[in-house]
Amino acid sequence: MDPLYVSRIAQLAAVLEVSGYPKPGNVHRTRDFDDMVFEDFLVSGVIIGDTMRLAAERGEDLSDLTDLSVAGIGELILRAVEETRSWVSTNTNLGIVMLLTPLSVAAGMVDDRDLQGLREHVNRIILQTTSEDAVNLYRAISIADAGGMGEHETLDVNDPESQERILKEGITLFDTLKMSAPWDLIARELTSSMPVTFNVGFPVFRETVGEYGMNLAVVQTFMTILSRFPDTLIARKYGEDVAEEVREEASDIVERGGALTDAGLRRVERFDRKLHKNGWNPGTTADLTASSLMVGLLDYYSDQ
Numbered sequence: 001m002d003p004l005y006v007s008r009i010a011q012l013a014a015v016l017e018v019s020g021y022p023k024p025g026n027v028h029r030t031r032d033f034d035d036m037v038f039e040d041f042l043v044s045g046v047i048i049g050d051t052m053r054l055a056a057e058r059g060e061d062l063s064d065l066t067d068l069s070v071a072g073i074g075e076l077i078l079r080a081v082e083e084t085r086s087w088v089s090t091n092t093n094l095g096i097v098m099l100l101t102p103l104s105v106a107a108g109m110v111d112d113r114d115l116q117g118l119r120e121h122v123n124r125i126i127l128q129t130t131s132e133d134a135v136n137l138y139r140a141i142s143i144a145d146a147g148g149m150g151e152h153e154t155l156d157v158n159d160p161e162s163q164e165r166i167l168k169e170g171i172t173l174f175d176t177l178k179m180s181a182p183w184d185l186i187a188r189e190l191t192s193s194m195p196v197t198f199n200v201g202f203p204v205f206r207e208t209v210g211e212y213g214m215n216l217a218v219v220q221t222f223m224t225i226l227s228r229f230p231d232t233l234i235a236r237k238y239g240e241d242v243a244e245e246v247r248e249e250a251s252d253i254v255e256r257g258g259a260l261t262d263a264g265l266r267r268v269e270r271f272d273r274k275l276h277k278n279g280w281n282p283g284t285t286a287d288l289t290a291s292s293l294m295v296g297l298l299d300y301y302s303d304q
Helices: 003-019 038-047 049-062 073-085 094-107 115-127 131-144 160-169 173-180 185-190 195-212 214-228 232-238 240-255 262-278 283-303
Strands: none
Touching: 003 038, 003 049, 003 094, 003 214, 003 283, 038 049, 038 073, 049 073, 049 094, 073 094, 073 131, 094 115, 094 131, 094 185, 094 283, 115 173, 115 195, 115 283, 131 160, 131 173, 173 185, 185 195, 185 283, 195 214, 195 283, 214 240, 214 262, 214 283, 232 240, 232 283, 240 262
């Protein structure tokens, strides 16, 4: 795919995700947080465009190669996070960048609508990452100040000795994500061939966008993901029981139509107010919604 087209799709995925209303528990067009506002996410979505274009250009160069370790996924993630931080003062998009970067590289490697090829290339790219990629990812996590990511018993993103050990022992980005996968759904997604994105989020978006429009398709995609997977950001901050409670309520709402019926939409709005009141922010679900949107928009705009 054309790198400029890929970068625009990535930007659209990021800004349409945050614009989804009412996307329960998160910043959206009518609700801000104390430390970050709607416009911060819009700015962040636009700013990553140059890096996503570079990612797709690298994908073009790699399309005929079997060795994808030179893609530099970690460096691209770090670059996007650094660019974002030069414009906004808080972590708005680390998870989105981690998901959209390999998707952008893979999109540069395939023809339009080759979504199976897209998925296969994402998996190959992650499997062939390097220790340098891992170090750059740790640097990006540290800059973003994303609590709970990249920390486990023996490695810590904020410990220089951990980065030295990664390089010395050849621990790859895939290896570090695999360590985090038990408690971080984004790490699990990237090390498992992106099942939430391709098997759950994208199909919901594709099936709803034509009839219900972009906004409701975004909200329904978000709600469906949340209804099936306890949000790991909520779990890290408030415990697994709270994450499961949120998932169960989302599941009940989706079973009754979710955002696609008038009664369901009113329940989504009440759910949004409840989550905000309690400070329960399904941020991981929002990131996975963005990756689902990127795949969905690559498909949707190929028909335009």
